[in-house]
Amino acid sequence: MLEVIKIKKITVQGWLPIETIYDDGIIKTKNNKLIKIIKVNPINYNLKSDLEKEAILNSYKIFLKTCNFNIQILIQSNKEDLTHHIKNIQKNISKKENKYLEKISRHYINYINQINLERKSSSKDFYIIISNDIINKKNNFQSEEIARSDLKEKYFKIKECLSRSGNPVTELSNKKEVEKLFFSFLNTKKNLNKNLIKIK
Numbered sequence: 626m627l628e629v630i631k632i633k634k635i636t637v638q639g640w641l642p643i644e645t646i647y648d649d650g651i652i653k654t655k656n657n658k659l660i661k662i663i664k665v666n667p668i669n670y671n672l673k674s675d676l677e678k679e680a681i682l683n684s685y686k687i688f689l690k691t692c693n694f695n696i697q698i699l700i701q702s703n704k705e706d707l708t709h710h711i712k713n714i715q716k717n718i719s720k721k722e723n724k725y726l727e728k729i730s731r732h733y734i735n736y737i738n739q740i741n742l743e744r745k746s747s748s749k750d751f752y753i754i755i756s757n758d759i760i761n762k763k764n765n766f767q768s769e770e771i772a773r774s775d776l777k778e779k780y781f782k783i784k785e786c787l788s789r790s791g792n793p794v795t796e797l798s799n800k801k802e803v804e805k806l807f808f809s810f811l812n813t814k815k816n817l818n819k820n821l822i823k824i825k
Contacts, residue, residue, distance in 0.1 A: 646804065650797045651773065658756045659769065661776045662797040662806065663783060665751040668790070681790050688786035694779060697754040701810065711737060752806075753794075755779045 644653045652660040670678065711734055718730045757772035784794040797803050 646800050648800050650799050650803050651776070652803060657759050659759055659772045659776060660754060660756045661780060662803060663753040663755065663780060664795050664797060665753060665787060666793045667749070667751055668792060684786070684790040688790065691786050692779070692782055694755070699752040699754060701750045701752070753783060755783070
């Protein structure tokens with residue numbers, strides 16, 4: 626006799642360790658942690674002079690020494706949307722009377738599509754994640770209010786240190802921004818071929 630095995634379905638909400646996302650962008654996890662996400666705007670280190678590079682590295686060392694608390698660094702690659710650019714080229718093709726220029730334009734569109742297909746046309750977003758524990762009173766851990774205050778202090782310390790390296794820092798300060806970030810991570814393959822345009 627065959628035994629029937631019931632498979633329990635797990636929802637995304639059940640799988641994610643998130644209890645709630647507050648309106649100010651603070652995340653509360655199911656294991657009683659408060660999390661804040663900070664976005665770091667990168668600089669092009671390779672374009673800097675040797676003197677500037679040395680100053681940036683020294684500032685970064687100060688950042689690592691000053692921020693004596695746990696941080697996570699998150700890097701997200703985003704595929705560039707080249708649809709508008711390709712459509713403009715296609716419009717111009719119809720206006721070209723020179724067949725040679727038309728041929729070059731079509732080859733260029735094929736080249737852009739190939740880069741998109743290989744995911745080489747991407748930009749990167751950089752985030753720093755900081756957290757604080759909040760446990761119930763029986764375990765004598767800090768309250769949520771104190772944890773929030775500590776997160777804010779950590780954020781300003783990171784902002785101050787990284788600004789010396791030339792990296793502007795902003796916090797994800799509302800619920801929509803955080804939800805958008807989570808959505809982009811959970812749907813990385815959704816629009817993989819969205820930007821590919823066929824050439825007739």
